[in-house]
Amino acid sequence: MREPQAGYTEEFEVNMGPQHPSTHGVLRLLLRMDGEIIKNAEPHVGYLHRAIEKICENRTYPQCIPLLDRFEYVTSMSTEEVFCLAAERIAAIEVPERAEYLRVIMLELNRIASHLIFLGTFSLDLGAITPFLYCIRERETIMDLFEMTCGQRLTYNYIRVGGVSQDIPEQFLPLARKFVDTFQARVDDYEALLTENPIFLARTKNVGIVNKQVCLDYGASGPVLRAAGVEWDLRRDDPYSIYDRFKFEIPTGTVGDVWDRYMVRVKELRQSNEIVRQALDQLPTGDIKAKMKPLFKPPVGEVYARIENSRGEMGCHIISDGSTKPYRLKLRGGSFCHTQLIPEVAPGIMIADLVAMFASLDVILPEVDR
Amino acid sequence: MADSGTIIRLLVEKFPSQVEAIELNPVQTAVQIDPKIVVAFFEYIKTHPDLKMAYLSSISGVDMTTNIDIVYFISSIEYKHKLTVRTKVERLGGKIDTISTMIKGANWFEREIWELFGVEFVGHPNLTQFLLPDDWDEGPPMLRDWTGRNFVKMPEIGG
Numbered sequence: 408m409r410e411p412q413a414g415y416t417e418e419f420e421v422n423m424g425p426q427h428p429s430t431h432g433v434l435r436l437l438l439r440m441d442g443e444i445i446k447n448a449e450p451h452v453g454y455l456h457r458a459i460e461k462i463c464e465n466r467t468y469p470q471c472i473p474l475l476d477r478f479e480y481v482t483s484m485s486t487e488e489v490f491c492l493a494a495e496r497i498a499a500i501e502v503p504e505r506a507e508y509l510r511v512i513m514l515e516l517n518r519i520a521s522h523l524i525f526l527g528t529f530s531l532d533l534g535a536i537t538p539f540l541y542c543i544r545e546r547e548t549i550m551d552l553f554e555m556t557c558g559q560r561l562t563y564n565y566i567r568v569g570g571v572s573q574d575i576p577e578q579f580l581p582l583a584r585k586f587v588d589t590f591q592a593r594v595d596d597y598e599a600l601l602t603e604n605p606i607f608l609a610r611t612k613n614v615g616i617v618n619k620q621v622c623l624d625y626g627a628s629g630p631v632l633r634a635a636g637v638e639w640d641l642r643r644d645d646p647y648s649i650y651d652r653f654k655f656e657i658p659t660g661t662v663g664d665v666w667d668r669y670m671v672r673v674k675e676l677r678q679s680n681e682i683v684r685q686a687l688d689q690l691p692t693g694d695i696k697a698k699m700k701p702l703f704k705p706p707v708g709e710v711y712a713r714i715e716n717s718r719g720e721m722g723c724h725i726i727s728d729g730s731t732k733p734y735r736l737k738l739r740g741g742s743f744c745h746t747q748l749i750p751e752v753a754p755g756i757m758i759a760d761l762v763a764m765f766a767s768l769d770v771i772l773p774e775v776d777r
Numbered sequence: 778m779a780d781s782g783t784i785i786r787l788l789v790e791k792f793p794s795q796v797e798a799i800e801l802n803p804v805q806t807a808v809q810i811d812p813k814i815v816v817a818f819f820e821y822i823k824t825h826p827d828l829k830m831a832y833l834s835s836i837s838g839v840d841m842t843t844n845i846d847i848v849y850f851i852s853s854i855e856y857k858h859k860l861t862v863r864t865k866v867e868r869l870g871g872k873i874d875t876i877s878t879m880i881k882g883a884n885w886f887e888r889e890i891w892e893l894f895g896v897e898f899v900g901h902p903n904l905t906q907f908l909l910p911d912d913w914d915e916g917p918p919m920l921r922d923w924t925g926r927n928f929v930k931m932p933e934i935g936g
Contacts, residue, residue: 453908461919465931496802623854626833626882637854644857709801711850711861713834724837724848739835747885776908 416442421758425454431528431765432772434746438758445761448753450746455776463736468494468568468703471733476562478738479774481524484510484517485716486738487566489723492647493712494568497727498705503694506570507649512583512686513553513565514648515679519590520549521717522672522679525769526597529669532766533610538600545593548586555579568703570696580687587684594676602670611666615764617752618663625748629719629741630671631768635663641715648714652689653682665767672769675717704731718742718769740774781806784860787828791821799863807861812847812873815864819876822851822860829853830860836886838894840921844868845894849876866896868920875901893919 423436433454439447459478463471475490476483488510495502502510527542550560556575557565565572601607617627619635632639640657642650658674660667707729713722719741728734745768753761784806785798795811796818810818822830834850844865852859866873875898877884885907887898892907895917906913915925 453906453910456908458918464921496804623831624881626880628832639854645852645859711805711835711848713850720834722835722850724835724850726839735837735839737835737837737839743885744882747882751881 418446423758423761425451431770434770434772434775436749436761438753438761440758443757443759445753445756445758448750448761450749452746452772452775455773457773457777459777460736460738463733465732467731468705468733471736472567473562473564475738476564477773478777479716479718479721479740479742479771480561481771482517482521482717483561483563484513484566485714485721487563488514488648489712489714489716489721490725490736491566491568492714493710493723493725494703494705496710496712497708497725498568498703500569500697500699502570502697504691505574505693506695506697508686508690509571509575509695510566511648511650511653512683512690513556513563513571515682515686516549516552516583518679518717519676519683520546522676523549525672525717526669526676529766529769530601530607532762533607535601535604535607538597541593541597541600545586545590548582552579552583552586555582567696569699570694574695580690583683583687587680587687590680591677594673594680598673602673608666610760610763611664611669611767613662613664614760615665615752615756615767616663617668617748617764617768621748621751622663625751626744627719627741627748628744629715629717630668630675631663631719631741631745633658634660634667634671636661641713641720645713647712653685655679655682665763668767668769702731704729713739716741718771718774719745738777740777742768742770742772742774745770746772746775780858784828784858787825788818788822792818801861805861806859807863809863809865812864812866816874816876816879818862819849819851819879823879827856828858829855830858831880833880833882833886834859836883836890838890838896838919840868840894840919841865842868842921845871845896847873847890847896869895871896872899873897874899877901893917895920 418441421438425433425435435451437449475486478486523542523546527539530538554560557563622632622635638657638659655678658671705727709726711724713720722739724737725733726735788796795814797809799807799809801807822828830851830853832852832854837848839846847864849862888907890896891904
């Protein structure tokens, strides 16, 4: 054994994960440490690889959707939307007006639910337990709304190629209105707990900076990119569905530290709430599904569709060979790129700050591993 | 913002015999390129003042049974235009230069294609086991004719 010397430290390796509570899934970070300072961080992924892309090559288009719900399970609606968007573009299907509005309502409610999960678990990771309980309370209303519409609370199978699976029940609108009317005040409550809290500021300000250049190099998107000061939102910059009909702002940060990423998401909660309100006001009557043949068989073609998910750009590349099954289906999630940039920003920060930084990237691992 | 015609014209002028416009669908501008020029091509679209495409959305590998297609999706955050770039490599033992030295985000996408399709990215810093289990020995699983020990094909429905 080596004799301990005064003022001498030795670099050592730490396995953080795959079962670490702050990794939000199964990510293994191999850390090279000098005391509490990180010298090098190497992410190891693949623990949740379920070969979704391979399995989908063997399933018909409608059969793919319930499986794709497991791709990004916190915002399953987005996964369904991006897949259906790609399939509809190949087959040139017009989605009825009412279905588009219902989709936007569900997508934005799902974004709120996802950001609430972020807010809760992020503050838990920083040691603040109270916000989690409030976030879950608000999320519960959204889950109830989804449950009364499609029977599911997490994996919805609601958005289908050509429309949605069923219309909303009559209790939906009153409950949804009640939610959007009270939600702004709820966000004020969360902000009162966190935004100006000195302990929270000490843990987040100028910590875990992911600056603009790193974001652009690594293809970071969504709140991570916006927190670094780049105004880029696919809902406005590469429009899909009917997002051009709604008024909303794109919040941005300045330096791209943990606090900026938190703040961007909090502002997005408010913006999404306003989009839901506008969509509820404008909701037309009519069909909820385009008239299609019972067996969905798109022509030969190729499409890459992308949407703005709560975790950045979600993309779906479909190649159709004219049969009932996709010839190739490739999924792209924001978390994939955000996990990739960890080795770039981790060196030099403390291990506790790595937890804060990682939580603020809001990565979920099924989206990386597929 | 450059429109679809301008983008294609700029690219074809720069690489006359190696770039060819292809028709995918109305919303995507797409080109087919020679795999030999891949690095020069992405360098050009990243640095050209009218293109500035550096935001890499995704890279897909596709097994077309005769060869493997690599499909890049890239866009410009400044100008908000986007481009789909297709290229072909050999199906077994295919090789192509890496773009991860220039666009760092390509690193994991290329690593994934190396593992799942068996395409080698020359100059890639980190072609190691990625998504598959550590003891994987059944070959690149995303090839269309791949059959593993526990692979079951779904029965055909409809027609």
